[in-house]
Amino acid sequence: MNERFHGSFTQQEPIPEEAIEAAVAVLRSGRLHRYNTAPGEIAQTAMLEQEFAAQTGARYALAVASGGYAMATALRAVGIGPGDRVLSNAFTLAPVPGAIAAVGAVPVFVGVTEDLTIDLDDLSAKADRARVLLLSHMRGHICDMDRLMRICTDAGVLVIEDCAHTMGAAWNGTPSGRHGAVGCYSCQTYKHVNAGEGGLLVTDDADIAARAVMLSGSYMLYDKHLAAPAPRAFEDIKYDTPNISGRMDNLRAAILRPQLRELPAQVARWNERYDVLHEGLAGTPGLRLTTRPEAEQFVGSSFQFLLPDWADMQIADVVTRCGAAGVELKWFGAAEPLGFTSRYDSWRYADPVPMPASDRILRAVLDLRVPLTFTLEDCAQIARIIRGAVGAVHQSASAAG
Ligand SMILES: *Cc1c(COP(=O)(O)O)cnc(C)c1O
Numbered sequence: 001m002n003e004r005f006h007g008s009f010t011q012q013e014p015i016p017e018e019a020i021e022a023a024v025a026v027l028r029s030g031r032l033h034r035y036n037t038a039p040g041e042i043a044q045t046a047m048l049e050q051e052f053a054a055q056t057g058a059r060y061a062l063a064v065a066s067g068g069y070a071m072a073t074a075l076r077a078v079g080i081g082p083g084d085r086v087l088s089n090a091f092t093l094a095p096v097p098g099a100i101a102a103v104g105a106v107p108v109f110v111g112v113t114e115d116l117t118i119d120l121d122d123l124s125a126k127a128d129r130a131r132v133l134l135l136s137h138m139r140g141h142i143c144d145m146d147r148l149m150r151i152c153t154d155a156g157v158l159v160i161e162d163c164a165h166t167m168g169a170a171w172n173g174t175p176s177g178r179h180g181a182v183g184c185y186s187c188q189t190y191k192h193v194n195a196g197e198g199g200l201l202v203t204d205d206a207d208i209a210a211r212a213v214m215l216s217g218s219y220m221l222y223d224k225h226l227a228a229p230a231p232r233a234f235e236d237i238k239y240d241t242p243n244i245s246g247r248m249d250n251l252r253a254a255i256l257r258p259q260l261r262e263l264p265a266q267v268a269r270w271n272e273r274y275d276v277l278h279e280g281l282a283g284t285p286g287l288r289l290t291t292r293p294e295a296e297q298f299v300g301s302s303f304q305f306l307l308p309d310w311a312d313m314q315i316a317d318v319v320t321r322c323g324a325a326g327v328e329l330k331w332f333g334a335a336e337p338l339g340f341t342s343r344y345d346s347w348r349y350a351d352p353v354p355m356p357a358s359d360r361i362l363r364a365v366l367d368l369r370v371p372l373t374f375t376l377e378d379c380a381q382i383a384r385i386i387r388g389a390v391g392a393v394h395q396s397a398s399a400a401g
Helices: 017-029 044-056 067-077 095-102 120-129 145-155 206-217 250-281 312-324 356-364 376-400
Strands: 060-064 085-089 106-110 132-136 158-162 182-186 199-203 302-306 365-369
Touching (some): 017 250, 044 060, 044 250, 060 067, 060 206, 060 250, 067 095, 067 132, 067 158, 067 206, 085 095, 085 120, 120 145, 145 158, 199 206, 312 356, 312 365
Parallel strands (some): 085 106, 085 132
Antiparallel strands (some): 060 199, 182 199
16 A cells, blocks of 8 residues: 655645736736825725725734734834843744844743643743733644633733734634734735735734834825724824835735635635544544644644654654655654744744753644645545554554564
């Protein structure tokens, strides 16, 4: 049974025709800059913001250059600056501590649980060390947001959500990004909508929204926004808020608007694929799947499993066997950060304190992308290949042990 998978883990679907046509229309107009509009025209970027605000139920939305830019802007807008400490996940992607470093602040890492969510006991213990938590819903795993918000509210910690992997997800019916003061999203190719690069930020707070608009580089043209606060919110802050250009352009916005309309349908397709992988791997000896509560309405755009307390050599053997069968697994325990798998202890600029309990979990995490170009049959095959590799290594280890 030496089957081989031939799909590509990095191949997304084409941009929808409607989005291509909208993009071509923007190109023909020549008006790519968001503030470059003909008389009476509303910019694509302004419409995108209005639509995304409506979709998430937020009062204000801002489109920017990247997810990382959205997070750094949110931190600046809530007053985080050089030397400040910001709580954040030990298990996340490099742009998250990078956004904290971008404003001169210092991350205080919070541990990860076996279900790959932030460790709320560790958060409770560290909540007095900072006044902001940049919470990353890494790989789409959403923690108990009710408990998290209680911990943060009690400790006076403001929450900024990194929803790079949870655009379209929810906790108990509330969209991801809408529990904290600010929600940040990425529109980078490997996330849930694809503009190549791009980011979105939502908030209900007029002061944060006004500062974010100014920071993004509005040249005092904030009245051209449809999802920004009224001009008076800008009166007091406009002289004190620097322009740190990171606007989105009309071309990207045009590509994104039809994709956002399709998002709920795409989420359903991701979750069908996720379910096939989950079923195919359930009950594999030695392999742990994450448990996900009913309240977590996640988007299964990637899949993780753990090989807890396996020897490094055996995990490496599983990765090699799967790779030889065309299934690319990313291992968060590899000695060196490769591609997307950097860990908190790879971010040496942040001077991370060792976290043995989290290290044990990160060492065990294997991760794969689930692009929508995969069919359900592809997902069943991927699960068979992983199950076979894990089974073979587990068996020989038990025989030897
Ligand atoms: C992709 C990503 C971001 C933002 O990334 P950009 O490339 O800056 O858009 C933030 N957090 C996580 C967890 C991500 O994977």
